Amino acid sequence: MKFAVSLPAADMERAKAWYASALGLVPDEVTDFGDAWYVIDGTRMQLYASQFAGTNKATAATIEVDDVQATVDGFKARGVVFEDYDYGEDFRTVDGVLTAPDGHKLAWFKDSEGNILAIAPA
Secondary structure, three states, X not given: OXXXXXXXXXXXXXXXXXXXXXXXXXXXXXXXXXXXXXXXOOEEEEEEEOOOOOOOOOEEEEEEEOOHHHHHHHHHHOOXXXXXXXXXXXXXXXXXXXXXXXXXEEEEEEOOOOOEEEEEEO
16 A cells, blocks of 8 residues: 645646745656646655645645754755744744654644645654
8 A cells, every 4th residue: 555645736837836946846747637746755746736725724744854954944945934833832843843842853834835744753
């Protein structure tokens, strides 16, 4: 069994441009329907046109990395804006990064379509 991530986009051209500039991703395939498919470390991610893009108020997808802080810094350098959350002492971001009680770091940002993406340790 294998999973693929599907993310909605209200404006496909804007979304493809954002993923290229902010995350350095270029579609591996664009279907006849206009869906853009990316292959990232063996996982497939689909961007598809939808009027409901950005309406999910929870994390839509998580990017697992070896170094969360280095990834956040790299994405910030490309213009990605990180979300700040404050849900009490154990769940509060500082400069867009949450350090969990166990020491793990996590971060969240929105793509051009308002989808919430997370960065977490692999």
